[in-house]
Amino acid sequence: MQSENRVFDDFVKFVNGAAGTFAGMAREGEQAVRDRAREFMGGLDFVSREEFDAVKQMAAAARDDADALKKRVDELEAALKAKGGASTPI
Secondary structure (H helix, E strand, O other): OHHHHHHHHHHHHHHHHHHHHHHHHHHHHHHHHHHHHHHHHHHOOOOOHHHHHHHHHHHHHHHHHHHHHHHHHHHHHHHHHHOOOOOOOO
């Protein structure tokens, strides 16, 4: 009876050791995949969120400036036309 328990105990230790080994392998594999993905993404030309937002704000400001300039040109053309001058469309 004692020898059967000893064999069973050894088997349980073996299984626990194997489970720990497999868990460690899974963690290492997951980390390797993450490293590869980070390496792949780093090689592409992605921008950070901060850079994207900054460019987006600059584009909105440029659009506002262009709209203001168009309005000013329209007003000047209307004033020139009211004075009898010729206006040439661009």
